[in-house]
Amino acid sequence: xxxxxxxxxxxxxxxxxxxxxxxxxxxxxxxxxxxxxxxxxxxxxxxxxxxxxxxxxxxxxxxxxxxxxxxxxxxxxxxxxxxxxxxxxxxxxxxxxxxxxxxxxxxxxxxxxxxxxxxxxxxxxxxxxxxxxxxxxxxxxxxxxxxxxxxxxxxxxx
Amino acid sequence: xxxxxxxxxxxxxxxxxxxxxxxxxxxxxxxxxxxxxxxxxxxxxxxxxxxxxxxxxxxxxxxxxxxxxxxxxxxxxxxxxxxxxxxxxxxxxxxxxxxxxxxxxxxxxxxxxxxxxxxxxxxxxxxxxxxxxxxxxxxxxxxxxxxxxxxxxxxxxxxxxxxxxxxxxxxxxxxxxxxxxxxxxxxxxxxxxxxxxxxxxxxxxxxxxxxxxxxxxxxxxxxxxxxxxxxxxxxxxxxxxxxxxxxxxxxxxxxxxxxxxxxxxxxxxxxxxxxxxxxxxxxxxxxxxxxxxxxxxxxxxxxxxxxxxxxxxxxxxxxxxxxxxxxxxxxxxxxxxxxxxxxxxxxxxxxxxxxxxxxxxxxxxxxxxxxxxxxxxxxxxxxxxxxxxxxxxxxxxxxxxxxxxxxxxxxxxx
Numbered sequence: 001x002x003x004x005x006x007x008x009x010x011x012x013x014x015x016x017x018x019x020x021x022x023x024x025x026x027x028x029x030x031x032x033x034x035x036x037x038x039x040x041x042x043x044x045x046x047x048x049x050x051x052x053x054x055x056x057x058x059x060x061x062x063x064x065x066x067x068x069x070x071x072x073x074x075x076x077x078x079x080x081x082x083x084x085x086x087x088x089x090x091x092x093x094x095x096x097x098x099x100x101x102x103x104x105x106x107x108x109x110x111x112x113x114x115x116x117x118x119x120x121x122x123x124x125x126x127x128x129x130x131x132x133x134x135x136x137x138x139x140x141x142x143x144x145x146x147x148x149x150x151x152x153x154x155x156x157x158x
Numbered sequence: 159x160x161x162x163x164x165x166x167x168x169x170x171x172x173x174x175x176x177x178x179x180x181x182x183x184x185x186x187x188x189x190x191x192x193x194x195x196x197x198x199x200x201x202x203x204x205x206x207x208x209x210x211x212x213x214x215x216x217x218x219x220x221x222x223x224x225x226x227x228x229x230x231x232x233x234x235x236x237x238x239x240x241x242x243x244x245x246x247x248x249x250x251x252x253x254x255x256x257x258x259x260x261x262x263x264x265x266x267x268x269x270x271x272x273x274x275x276x277x278x279x280x281x282x283x284x285x286x287x288x289x290x291x292x293x294x295x296x297x298x299x300x301x302x303x304x305x306x307x308x309x310x311x312x313x314x315x316x317x318x319x320x321x322x323x324x325x326x327x328x329x330x331x332x333x334x335x336x337x338x339x340x341x342x343x344x345x346x347x348x349x350x351x352x353x354x355x356x357x358x359x360x361x362x363x364x365x366x367x368x369x370x371x372x373x374x375x376x377x378x379x380x381x382x383x384x385x386x387x388x389x390x391x392x393x394x395x396x397x398x399x400x401x402x403x404x405x406x407x408x409x410x411x412x413x414x415x416x417x418x419x420x421x422x423x424x425x426x427x428x429x430x431x432x433x434x435x436x437x438x439x440x441x442x443x444x445x446x447x448x449x450x451x452x453x454x455x456x457x458x459x460x461x462x463x464x465x466x467x468x469x470x471x472x473x474x475x476x477x478x479x480x481x482x483x484x485x486x487x488x489x490x491x492x493x494x495x496x497x498x499x500x501x502x503x504x505x506x507x508x509x510x511x512x513x514x515x516x517x518x519x520x521x522x523x524x525x526x527x528x529x530x531x532x533x534x535x536x537x538x539x540x541x542x543x544x545x546x547x548x549x550x551x552x553x554x555x556x557x558x559x560x561x562x563x564x565x566x567x568x569x570x571x572x
Protein backbone atom coordinates (compact mmCIF):
# COMPACT_ATOMS: atom_id res chain seq x y z
CA UNK A 1 0.00 0.00 0.00
CA UNK A 2 1.22 3.51 -0.77
CA UNK A 3 1.95 5.79 2.11
CA UNK A 4 1.23 9.44 2.55
CA UNK A 5 2.23 12.22 4.87
CA UNK A 6 -0.27 12.64 7.63
CA UNK A 7 -0.26 15.99 9.39
CA UNK A 8 -1.88 16.60 12.77
CA UNK A 9 -1.50 20.32 13.54
CA UNK A 10 -2.80 19.70 17.08
CA UNK A 11 0.55 18.10 17.84
CA UNK A 12 2.72 20.75 16.20
CA UNK A 13 4.75 22.95 18.54
CA UNK A 14 6.23 25.13 15.79
CA UNK A 15 9.78 23.89 16.41
CA UNK A 16 10.55 23.94 12.63
CA UNK A 17 12.60 20.72 12.81
CA UNK A 18 10.66 19.61 9.71
CA UNK A 19 11.71 22.69 7.73
CA UNK A 20 15.31 22.26 8.82
CA UNK A 21 15.29 18.57 7.90
CA UNK A 22 13.69 19.27 4.51
CA UNK A 23 16.18 21.94 3.51
CA UNK A 24 19.08 19.78 4.71
CA UNK A 25 17.78 16.79 2.74
CA UNK A 26 17.33 18.79 -0.46
CA UNK A 27 20.00 21.51 -0.24
CA UNK A 28 22.43 20.29 2.43
CA UNK A 29 21.88 23.50 4.33
CA UNK A 30 19.70 24.49 7.26
CA UNK A 31 17.73 27.13 5.38
CA UNK A 32 14.09 26.97 6.39
CA UNK A 33 13.21 29.43 3.61
CA UNK A 34 14.03 26.66 1.13
CA UNK A 35 11.93 24.02 2.87
CA UNK A 36 9.20 22.31 0.87
CA UNK A 37 7.13 21.86 4.00
CA UNK A 38 6.13 25.11 5.69
CA UNK A 39 4.86 25.65 9.21
CA UNK A 40 2.34 28.49 9.29
CA UNK A 41 1.85 30.40 12.54
CA UNK A 42 -1.58 31.47 13.67
CA UNK A 43 -0.91 34.16 16.23
CA UNK A 44 -4.53 34.76 17.23
CA UNK A 45 -5.11 31.09 17.87
CA UNK A 46 -1.63 30.33 19.17
CA UNK A 47 -1.33 27.43 16.75
CA UNK A 48 1.03 26.04 14.16
CA UNK A 49 0.04 24.29 10.95
CA UNK A 50 2.59 22.32 8.93
CA UNK A 51 1.65 22.30 5.27
CA UNK A 52 2.94 20.59 2.16
CA UNK A 53 1.81 18.75 -0.99
CA UNK A 54 -0.64 15.86 -0.47
CA UNK A 55 0.40 14.25 -3.79
CA UNK A 56 -3.22 14.63 -4.90
CA UNK A 57 -4.65 12.33 -7.56
CA UNK A 58 -5.73 15.27 -9.69
CA UNK A 59 -2.05 16.23 -10.05
CA UNK A 60 -2.86 19.73 -11.27
CA UNK A 61 0.82 20.62 -11.43
CA UNK A 62 1.76 17.55 -13.44
CA UNK A 63 -0.93 17.89 -16.12
CA UNK A 64 -0.38 21.65 -16.42
CA UNK A 65 3.39 21.36 -16.94
CA UNK A 66 4.04 22.32 -20.58
CA UNK A 67 7.38 20.53 -20.85
CA UNK A 68 6.84 17.16 -19.15
CA UNK A 69 9.00 18.14 -16.18
CA UNK A 70 6.74 16.67 -13.47
CA UNK A 71 6.50 12.90 -13.31
CA UNK A 72 4.68 10.38 -11.17
CA UNK A 73 6.86 8.15 -9.00
CA UNK A 74 5.01 4.84 -9.39
CA UNK A 75 6.38 3.49 -6.10
CA UNK A 76 5.60 6.36 -3.73
CA UNK A 77 2.87 8.11 -5.73
CA UNK A 78 4.80 11.37 -5.42
CA UNK A 79 4.71 13.91 -8.22
CA UNK A 80 8.35 14.74 -8.79
CA UNK A 81 9.91 17.80 -10.46
CA UNK A 82 12.67 16.86 -12.90
CA UNK A 83 14.93 19.87 -12.42
CA UNK A 84 16.93 19.57 -15.65
CA UNK A 85 13.67 19.60 -17.66
CA UNK A 86 11.83 22.35 -15.74
CA UNK A 87 12.17 25.67 -17.58
CA UNK A 88 10.82 27.71 -14.66
CA UNK A 89 7.66 28.93 -16.43
CA UNK A 90 5.66 28.71 -13.15
CA UNK A 91 2.43 27.51 -14.78
CA UNK A 92 2.27 24.71 -12.20
CA UNK A 93 2.51 27.21 -9.35
CA UNK A 94 -0.79 28.81 -10.32
CA UNK A 95 -2.44 25.58 -11.49
CA UNK A 96 -2.06 23.91 -8.08
CA UNK A 97 -5.07 25.15 -6.09
CA UNK A 98 -3.34 24.20 -2.83
CA UNK A 99 -0.31 26.46 -3.35
CA UNK A 100 2.15 23.65 -2.65
CA UNK A 101 4.47 23.94 -5.65
CA UNK A 102 6.65 27.01 -5.60
CA UNK A 103 9.17 28.82 -7.75
CA UNK A 104 12.69 29.19 -6.37
CA UNK A 105 14.38 32.25 -7.83
CA UNK A 106 17.91 31.03 -6.97
CA UNK A 107 17.55 27.88 -9.07
CA UNK A 108 15.12 29.22 -11.66
CA UNK A 109 13.07 26.03 -11.14
CA UNK A 110 10.01 25.03 -9.17
CA UNK A 111 10.10 22.77 -6.15
CA UNK A 112 7.63 20.61 -4.31
CA UNK A 113 7.56 17.75 -1.83
CA UNK A 114 8.73 14.49 -3.43
CA UNK A 115 8.33 12.31 -0.32
CA UNK A 116 12.13 11.86 -0.25
CA UNK A 117 11.90 8.56 -2.19
CA UNK A 118 9.65 7.07 0.45
CA UNK A 119 11.49 8.22 3.57
CA UNK A 120 10.32 11.79 4.22
CA UNK A 121 12.93 13.67 6.23
CA UNK A 122 10.28 15.91 7.82
CA UNK A 123 8.41 12.97 9.34
CA UNK A 124 11.65 11.50 10.67
CA UNK A 125 12.60 14.82 12.22
CA UNK A 126 9.26 15.67 13.81
CA UNK A 127 9.66 15.16 17.57
CA UNK A 128 5.93 15.16 18.39
CA UNK A 129 4.50 12.93 15.63
CA UNK A 130 2.61 15.87 14.17
CA UNK A 131 4.00 14.67 10.82
CA UNK A 132 3.87 10.94 10.20
CA UNK A 133 4.23 8.81 7.09
CA UNK A 134 1.41 6.31 7.12
CA UNK A 135 -0.44 3.81 4.95
CA UNK A 136 -3.15 5.45 2.98
CA UNK A 137 -5.77 4.52 0.43
CA UNK A 138 -7.53 7.87 0.47
CA UNK A 139 -7.96 9.71 -2.77
CA UNK A 140 -6.21 13.04 -3.14
CA UNK A 141 -9.27 15.14 -2.48
CA UNK A 142 -10.33 13.11 0.52
CA UNK A 143 -6.81 13.36 1.81
CA UNK A 144 -6.95 17.09 1.46
CA UNK A 145 -10.33 17.31 3.11
CA UNK A 146 -9.37 15.05 5.95
CA UNK A 147 -6.20 16.97 6.42
CA UNK A 148 -7.90 20.33 6.07
CA UNK A 149 -10.44 19.33 8.71
CA UNK A 150 -7.57 18.82 11.09
CA UNK A 151 -6.26 22.34 10.74
CA UNK A 152 -9.19 23.53 12.84
CA UNK A 153 -7.74 26.99 13.13
CA UNK A 154 -10.92 28.92 13.00
CA UNK A 155 -13.91 26.80 13.90
CA UNK A 156 -16.03 29.66 15.16
CA UNK A 157 -16.39 31.29 11.75
CA UNK A 158 -17.18 28.37 9.47
CA UNK B 159 -14.10 4.66 -33.03
CA UNK B 160 -12.08 7.23 -34.98
CA UNK B 161 -11.02 10.22 -32.91
CA UNK B 162 -9.55 13.15 -34.78
CA UNK B 163 -7.92 16.02 -32.90
CA UNK B 164 -7.03 19.22 -34.73
CA UNK B 165 -4.21 20.98 -32.93
CA UNK B 166 -1.22 19.57 -31.04
CA UNK B 167 -0.83 22.09 -28.27
CA UNK B 168 -1.40 21.18 -24.60
CA UNK B 169 -5.17 20.69 -25.03
CA UNK B 170 -4.78 18.40 -28.04
CA UNK B 171 -1.98 16.31 -26.56
CA UNK B 172 -3.70 15.82 -23.18
CA UNK B 173 -6.90 14.91 -25.05
CA UNK B 174 -5.09 12.29 -27.14
CA UNK B 175 -3.50 10.77 -24.02
CA UNK B 176 -6.81 10.79 -22.15
CA UNK B 177 -8.56 9.11 -25.10
CA UNK B 178 -5.94 6.36 -25.17
CA UNK B 179 -6.38 5.71 -21.43
CA UNK B 180 -10.16 5.62 -21.82
CA UNK B 181 -10.23 3.51 -24.97
CA UNK B 182 -7.33 1.11 -25.68
CA UNK B 183 -8.56 0.24 -29.20
CA UNK B 184 -9.71 3.62 -30.57
CA UNK B 185 -8.01 5.18 -33.58
CA UNK B 186 -6.47 8.49 -32.47
CA UNK B 187 -5.11 10.99 -34.96
CA UNK B 188 -3.51 14.27 -33.92
CA UNK B 189 -3.16 16.96 -36.59
CA UNK B 190 -0.11 19.17 -36.05
CA UNK B 191 -0.08 22.50 -37.87
CA UNK B 192 3.70 22.86 -37.60
CA UNK B 193 6.65 20.59 -38.33
CA UNK B 194 8.36 18.65 -35.56
CA UNK B 195 6.98 17.09 -32.40
CA UNK B 196 4.26 18.89 -30.40
CA UNK B 197 5.85 21.69 -28.38
CA UNK B 198 4.92 24.33 -25.85
CA UNK B 199 4.84 28.01 -26.69
CA UNK B 200 5.25 28.64 -22.95
CA UNK B 201 8.84 27.39 -23.29
CA UNK B 202 9.84 29.72 -26.14
CA UNK B 203 11.01 32.55 -23.84
CA UNK B 204 13.47 30.10 -22.27
CA UNK B 205 14.69 29.03 -25.70
CA UNK B 206 15.27 32.70 -26.58
CA UNK B 207 17.28 33.09 -23.39
CA UNK B 208 19.42 30.10 -24.34
CA UNK B 209 18.41 28.16 -21.22
CA UNK B 210 17.15 25.21 -23.23
CA UNK B 211 17.56 23.72 -26.70
CA UNK B 212 14.55 23.19 -28.95
CA UNK B 213 13.89 19.69 -27.59
CA UNK B 214 13.33 21.33 -24.22
CA UNK B 215 10.17 22.93 -25.58
CA UNK B 216 8.59 19.58 -26.47
CA UNK B 217 5.37 18.83 -24.64
CA UNK B 218 6.54 15.25 -24.14
CA UNK B 219 10.20 14.53 -23.69
CA UNK B 220 10.16 10.89 -24.80
CA UNK B 221 10.37 10.88 -28.63
CA UNK B 222 8.60 7.47 -28.68
CA UNK B 223 5.71 8.75 -26.54
CA UNK B 224 3.13 9.08 -29.31
CA UNK B 225 4.07 5.80 -30.99
CA UNK B 226 3.90 4.01 -27.67
CA UNK B 227 0.37 5.32 -27.10
CA UNK B 228 -0.54 4.64 -30.76
CA UNK B 229 -1.36 8.30 -31.32
CA UNK B 230 -0.88 9.04 -35.00
CA UNK B 231 0.74 12.43 -35.58
CA UNK B 232 -0.12 13.96 -38.97
CA UNK B 233 1.78 17.13 -39.83
CA UNK B 234 -0.69 19.06 -41.91
CA UNK B 235 -3.17 21.86 -41.32
CA UNK B 236 -6.91 21.41 -41.42
CA UNK B 237 -8.57 23.49 -44.13
CA UNK B 238 -12.24 22.82 -43.61
CA UNK B 239 -14.64 20.73 -41.57
CA UNK B 240 -17.63 19.08 -43.21
CA UNK B 241 -19.89 18.15 -40.32
CA UNK B 242 -22.49 16.51 -42.61
CA UNK B 243 -20.08 13.87 -43.93
CA UNK B 244 -17.88 13.99 -40.81
CA UNK B 245 -14.68 14.68 -42.72
CA UNK B 246 -11.88 17.18 -42.35
CA UNK B 247 -10.23 18.52 -45.49
CA UNK B 248 -6.47 18.88 -45.12
CA UNK B 249 -3.96 21.34 -46.52
CA UNK B 250 -2.37 18.57 -48.64
CA UNK B 251 -5.59 17.99 -50.57
CA UNK B 252 -6.49 14.82 -48.70
CA UNK B 253 -9.28 14.43 -46.21
CA UNK B 254 -9.78 12.45 -43.02
CA UNK B 255 -13.02 10.95 -41.71
CA UNK B 256 -13.88 11.06 -38.01
CA UNK B 257 -16.47 9.76 -35.59
CA UNK B 258 -15.54 12.28 -32.89
CA UNK B 259 -13.72 15.53 -33.60
CA UNK B 260 -11.87 17.77 -31.16
CA UNK B 261 -10.95 21.28 -32.25
CA UNK B 262 -7.98 22.46 -30.23
CA UNK B 263 -6.35 24.82 -32.68
CA UNK B 264 -5.31 27.40 -30.10
CA UNK B 265 -4.54 31.01 -30.86
CA UNK B 266 -2.59 32.93 -33.45
CA UNK B 267 -1.05 36.38 -33.16
CA UNK B 268 -3.41 39.24 -33.94
CA UNK B 269 -2.58 41.10 -37.13
CA UNK B 270 -1.97 44.85 -37.12
CA UNK B 271 -3.65 46.64 -39.98
CA UNK B 272 -0.87 49.08 -40.82
CA UNK B 273 0.98 49.64 -44.09
CA UNK B 274 4.21 47.68 -44.26
CA UNK B 275 3.06 44.88 -41.96
CA UNK B 276 3.98 42.39 -44.70
CA UNK B 277 7.58 43.62 -45.08
CA UNK B 278 10.53 41.30 -44.44
CA UNK B 279 11.76 41.92 -40.90
CA UNK B 280 8.26 42.18 -39.47
CA UNK B 281 7.65 39.20 -37.19
CA UNK B 282 5.59 37.77 -34.41
CA UNK B 283 7.15 35.79 -31.60
CA UNK B 284 4.68 32.93 -31.39
CA UNK B 285 6.05 29.78 -33.04
CA UNK B 286 9.34 27.91 -32.85
CA UNK B 287 9.96 29.09 -36.41
CA UNK B 288 9.51 32.71 -35.23
CA UNK B 289 12.03 32.10 -32.45
CA UNK B 290 14.53 30.64 -34.92
CA UNK B 291 14.15 33.65 -37.19
CA UNK B 292 14.67 36.10 -34.34
CA UNK B 293 17.65 34.18 -32.92
CA UNK B 294 19.26 34.10 -36.38
CA UNK B 295 19.27 37.90 -36.38
CA UNK B 296 20.63 38.27 -32.86
CA UNK B 297 23.73 40.46 -32.78
CA UNK B 298 24.64 42.88 -30.03
CA UNK B 299 22.89 46.12 -30.84
CA UNK B 300 20.37 44.73 -33.34
CA UNK B 301 17.39 47.05 -32.94
CA UNK B 302 13.98 45.63 -32.17
CA UNK B 303 10.92 47.84 -32.10
CA UNK B 304 8.24 45.79 -30.39
CA UNK B 305 4.61 46.74 -30.57
CA UNK B 306 2.75 45.57 -27.49
CA UNK B 307 3.53 44.89 -23.85
CA UNK B 308 0.92 42.30 -23.00
CA UNK B 309 1.63 38.82 -21.68
CA UNK B 310 3.64 37.65 -24.71
CA UNK B 311 5.32 41.02 -25.19
CA UNK B 312 6.57 40.95 -21.59
CA UNK B 313 7.55 37.30 -21.29
CA UNK B 314 9.88 37.42 -24.32
CA UNK B 315 11.77 40.55 -23.20
CA UNK B 316 14.34 38.74 -21.09
CA UNK B 317 15.32 36.46 -23.96
CA UNK B 318 15.64 39.41 -26.33
CA UNK B 319 17.84 41.38 -23.91
CA UNK B 320 19.93 38.28 -23.19
CA UNK B 321 20.62 38.00 -26.91
CA UNK B 322 21.90 41.58 -26.94
CA UNK B 323 19.00 43.19 -28.79
CA UNK B 324 18.37 46.89 -28.32
CA UNK B 325 14.73 46.97 -27.34
CA UNK B 326 12.12 49.68 -27.72
CA UNK B 327 8.57 48.84 -26.71
CA UNK B 328 5.54 50.69 -28.04
CA UNK B 329 2.43 50.57 -25.87
CA UNK B 330 -0.86 51.80 -27.28
CA UNK B 331 -2.42 52.45 -23.86
CA UNK B 332 -0.73 53.98 -20.87
CA UNK B 333 -0.11 50.61 -19.24
CA UNK B 334 1.83 47.43 -19.77
CA UNK B 335 -0.15 44.16 -19.40
CA UNK B 336 -3.34 46.14 -18.91
CA UNK B 337 -5.48 43.04 -19.36
CA UNK B 338 -3.82 41.37 -16.38
CA UNK B 339 -2.62 44.10 -14.07
CA UNK B 340 -3.94 47.18 -12.35
CA UNK B 341 -2.17 50.53 -12.75
CA UNK B 342 0.04 50.07 -9.68
CA UNK B 343 1.26 46.62 -10.69
CA UNK B 344 1.70 47.75 -14.25
CA UNK B 345 3.69 50.79 -13.10
CA UNK B 346 6.05 48.54 -11.11
CA UNK B 347 6.67 46.44 -14.22
CA UNK B 348 7.38 49.54 -16.26
CA UNK B 349 9.91 51.02 -13.87
CA UNK B 350 11.55 47.58 -13.51
CA UNK B 351 11.93 47.28 -17.29
CA UNK B 352 13.19 50.82 -17.71
CA UNK B 353 15.78 50.26 -14.96
CA UNK B 354 17.03 47.32 -17.06
CA UNK B 355 17.53 49.42 -20.16
CA UNK B 356 14.30 48.86 -22.07
CA UNK B 357 12.82 51.96 -23.69
CA UNK B 358 9.05 52.06 -23.24
CA UNK B 359 6.91 54.53 -25.14
CA UNK B 360 3.33 54.59 -23.89
CA UNK B 361 0.32 56.13 -25.68
CA UNK B 362 2.15 55.31 -28.88
CA UNK B 363 1.36 53.25 -31.91
CA UNK B 364 2.82 52.88 -35.36
CA UNK B 365 1.19 54.47 -38.38
CA UNK B 366 3.16 52.42 -40.86
CA UNK B 367 6.44 50.66 -41.59
CA UNK B 368 8.74 51.27 -44.54
CA UNK B 369 12.03 49.70 -45.52
CA UNK B 370 15.07 51.66 -46.63
CA UNK B 371 18.30 49.87 -47.47
CA UNK B 372 17.37 46.86 -45.35
CA UNK B 373 16.51 48.98 -42.33
CA UNK B 374 12.92 49.32 -41.22
CA UNK B 375 11.56 52.75 -40.41
CA UNK B 376 8.63 52.69 -38.00
CA UNK B 377 6.50 55.82 -38.34
CA UNK B 378 4.75 56.76 -35.12
CA UNK B 379 1.46 58.61 -34.98
CA UNK B 380 3.22 61.67 -33.49
CA UNK B 381 5.50 61.95 -36.52
CA UNK B 382 8.62 60.34 -35.07
CA UNK B 383 10.49 57.71 -37.07
CA UNK B 384 12.15 54.80 -35.27
CA UNK B 385 14.80 52.80 -37.18
CA UNK B 386 14.60 49.05 -36.55
CA UNK B 387 16.21 45.85 -37.76
CA UNK B 388 13.20 43.84 -36.56
CA UNK B 389 9.63 44.95 -35.96
CA UNK B 390 8.09 42.56 -33.47
CA UNK B 391 4.32 42.55 -33.34
CA UNK B 392 2.88 41.39 -30.01
CA UNK B 393 -0.56 42.97 -29.86
CA UNK B 394 -2.46 39.97 -28.59
CA UNK B 395 -3.87 36.74 -29.94
CA UNK B 396 -7.06 35.54 -31.60
CA UNK B 397 -8.49 32.02 -31.66
CA UNK B 398 -7.68 29.98 -34.78
CA UNK B 399 -11.15 29.61 -36.27
CA UNK B 400 -10.79 30.60 -39.92
CA UNK B 401 -11.11 27.05 -41.23
CA UNK B 402 -14.51 26.65 -39.58
CA UNK B 403 -16.35 29.12 -41.79
CA UNK B 404 -19.31 27.36 -43.36
CA UNK B 405 -18.96 24.30 -41.10
CA UNK B 406 -22.24 25.02 -39.33
CA UNK B 407 -20.44 24.96 -35.96
CA UNK B 408 -21.83 27.82 -33.91
CA UNK B 409 -19.22 30.47 -33.25
CA UNK B 410 -19.11 33.47 -30.93
CA UNK B 411 -15.70 34.85 -30.06
CA UNK B 412 -14.69 31.19 -30.12
CA UNK B 413 -16.44 27.85 -30.54
CA UNK B 414 -19.52 27.91 -28.33
CA UNK B 415 -19.49 24.79 -26.16
CA UNK B 416 -21.78 23.27 -23.53
CA UNK B 417 -20.85 21.82 -20.15
CA UNK B 418 -19.50 18.71 -21.88
CA UNK B 419 -17.36 20.93 -24.13
CA UNK B 420 -19.44 19.80 -27.12
CA UNK B 421 -20.13 22.37 -29.83
CA UNK B 422 -23.51 23.02 -31.45
CA UNK B 423 -22.78 20.05 -33.74
CA UNK B 424 -23.03 16.65 -32.01
CA UNK B 425 -19.73 14.79 -32.03
CA UNK B 426 -17.67 17.95 -32.43
CA UNK B 427 -15.90 19.20 -29.30
CA UNK B 428 -13.57 22.11 -28.55
CA UNK B 429 -10.90 22.70 -25.91
CA UNK B 430 -8.31 25.30 -25.02
CA UNK B 431 -7.93 28.80 -26.46
CA UNK B 432 -10.65 28.26 -29.12
CA UNK B 433 -13.38 27.11 -26.73
CA UNK B 434 -15.87 29.66 -25.49
CA UNK B 435 -16.96 27.93 -22.28
CA UNK B 436 -18.49 29.01 -19.00
CA UNK B 437 -16.57 31.33 -16.70
CA UNK B 438 -17.09 30.06 -13.17
CA UNK B 439 -16.95 33.55 -11.66
CA UNK B 440 -19.43 35.46 -13.83
CA UNK B 441 -21.32 32.55 -15.42
CA UNK B 442 -20.85 33.96 -18.93
CA UNK B 443 -19.37 32.05 -21.83
CA UNK B 444 -15.96 33.45 -22.73
CA UNK B 445 -12.54 32.56 -24.05
CA UNK B 446 -9.86 31.66 -21.52
CA UNK B 447 -6.51 31.29 -23.23
CA UNK B 448 -4.39 29.96 -20.38
CA UNK B 449 -2.43 26.72 -20.08
CA UNK B 450 -4.21 25.20 -17.03
CA UNK B 451 -7.57 25.76 -18.74
CA UNK B 452 -6.33 24.13 -21.95
CA UNK B 453 -5.26 20.94 -20.22
CA UNK B 454 -8.38 20.74 -18.03
CA UNK B 455 -10.62 21.16 -21.07
CA UNK B 456 -8.56 18.76 -23.20
CA UNK B 457 -9.01 16.06 -20.58
CA UNK B 458 -12.74 16.65 -20.09
CA UNK B 459 -13.53 16.89 -23.81
CA UNK B 460 -11.66 13.60 -24.39
CA UNK B 461 -13.61 11.80 -21.66
CA UNK B 462 -16.86 12.88 -23.30
CA UNK B 463 -15.58 11.83 -26.73
CA UNK B 464 -14.79 8.40 -25.28
CA UNK B 465 -18.36 8.12 -24.00
CA UNK B 466 -17.54 8.83 -20.38
CA UNK B 467 -19.68 11.83 -19.45
CA UNK B 468 -17.66 14.52 -17.70
CA UNK B 469 -18.72 18.06 -16.90
CA UNK B 470 -16.60 21.15 -17.21
CA UNK B 471 -17.29 23.11 -14.06
CA UNK B 472 -16.14 26.38 -15.57
CA UNK B 473 -12.85 28.17 -15.29
CA UNK B 474 -11.62 31.68 -14.71
CA UNK B 475 -8.67 33.68 -15.94
CA UNK B 476 -5.44 33.60 -13.99
CA UNK B 477 -1.87 33.85 -15.10
CA UNK B 478 1.70 34.19 -13.97
CA UNK B 479 4.18 36.31 -15.86
CA UNK B 480 7.92 36.84 -15.61
CA UNK B 481 9.11 40.14 -17.01
CA UNK B 482 12.92 40.40 -17.02
CA UNK B 483 12.96 38.27 -13.86
CA UNK B 484 10.15 40.11 -12.08
CA UNK B 485 7.34 37.67 -11.32
CA UNK B 486 3.77 38.90 -11.29
CA UNK B 487 0.43 37.17 -11.21
CA UNK B 488 -3.16 37.97 -11.93
CA UNK B 489 -6.29 36.18 -10.76
CA UNK B 490 -9.97 36.51 -11.61
CA UNK B 491 -11.71 39.82 -10.95
CA UNK B 492 -8.51 41.75 -10.22
CA UNK B 493 -10.31 44.96 -11.23
CA UNK B 494 -12.80 44.41 -8.43
CA UNK B 495 -16.55 43.91 -8.44
CA UNK B 496 -19.36 46.41 -7.77
CA UNK B 497 -19.85 46.81 -4.04
CA UNK B 498 -16.70 44.83 -3.32
CA UNK B 499 -13.78 45.79 -1.11
CA UNK B 500 -10.06 45.68 -1.69
CA UNK B 501 -6.83 45.64 0.24
CA UNK B 502 -3.27 46.16 -0.88
CA UNK B 503 0.27 46.45 0.31
CA UNK B 504 3.02 48.03 -1.76
CA UNK B 505 6.79 48.07 -1.31
CA UNK B 506 7.85 50.09 -4.32
CA UNK B 507 11.58 49.97 -3.62
CA UNK B 508 11.58 46.16 -3.51
CA UNK B 509 9.05 45.73 -6.32
CA UNK B 510 6.62 43.86 -4.11
CA UNK B 511 2.88 44.29 -4.24
CA UNK B 512 -0.30 42.44 -3.35
CA UNK B 513 -3.78 43.64 -4.21
CA UNK B 514 -6.77 41.58 -3.09
CA UNK B 515 -10.36 42.02 -4.28
CA UNK B 516 -13.27 40.78 -2.21
CA UNK B 517 -16.94 40.24 -2.82
CA UNK B 518 -18.43 39.98 0.67
CA UNK B 519 -16.14 37.61 2.55
CA UNK B 520 -14.92 35.83 -0.58
CA UNK B 521 -11.75 36.54 -2.51
CA UNK B 522 -12.64 37.14 -6.18
CA UNK B 523 -9.44 38.55 -7.63
CA UNK B 524 -5.82 39.45 -7.00
CA UNK B 525 -2.71 41.01 -8.48
CA UNK B 526 0.72 40.29 -7.13
CA UNK B 527 4.21 41.48 -8.01
CA UNK B 528 7.33 39.92 -6.53
CA UNK B 529 5.54 37.09 -4.72
CA UNK B 530 6.14 33.48 -5.70
CA UNK B 531 5.26 31.48 -2.61
CA UNK B 532 1.97 29.54 -2.49
CA UNK B 533 0.41 31.61 -5.28
CA UNK B 534 -1.71 28.61 -6.29
CA UNK B 535 -3.76 29.15 -3.14
CA UNK B 536 -5.23 32.24 -4.84
CA UNK B 537 -6.75 29.87 -7.40
CA UNK B 538 -7.99 27.58 -4.63
CA UNK B 539 -9.61 30.44 -2.72
CA UNK B 540 -11.25 32.04 -5.75
CA UNK B 541 -12.36 28.93 -7.65
CA UNK B 542 -13.56 27.25 -4.45
CA UNK B 543 -15.52 30.41 -3.54
CA UNK B 544 -14.23 29.83 -0.04
CA UNK B 545 -15.64 32.03 2.71
CA UNK B 546 -13.00 33.87 4.63
CA UNK B 547 -14.97 34.63 7.80
CA UNK B 548 -12.90 36.64 10.29
CA UNK B 549 -9.93 36.32 7.95
CA UNK B 550 -11.48 38.81 5.55
CA UNK B 551 -10.92 41.59 8.10
CA UNK B 552 -7.44 40.30 8.84
CA UNK B 553 -6.62 40.36 5.13
CA UNK B 554 -7.95 43.90 4.81
CA UNK B 555 -5.41 44.81 7.50
CA UNK B 556 -2.58 42.61 6.20
CA UNK B 557 -2.92 41.07 2.71
CA UNK B 558 0.29 39.08 3.21
CA UNK B 559 -1.64 36.75 5.54
CA UNK B 560 -3.27 35.15 2.47
CA UNK B 561 -1.87 31.67 3.09
CA UNK B 562 -3.04 31.66 6.69
CA UNK B 563 -6.46 32.74 5.46
CA UNK B 564 -6.45 29.94 2.90
CA UNK B 565 -5.54 27.34 5.51
CA UNK B 566 -8.26 28.61 7.83
CA UNK B 567 -10.83 28.68 5.02
CA UNK B 568 -10.14 25.16 3.76
CA UNK B 569 -11.60 23.96 7.05
CA UNK B 570 -15.06 24.80 5.77
CA UNK B 571 -14.52 22.52 2.77
CA UNK B 572 -14.34 19.47 5.03
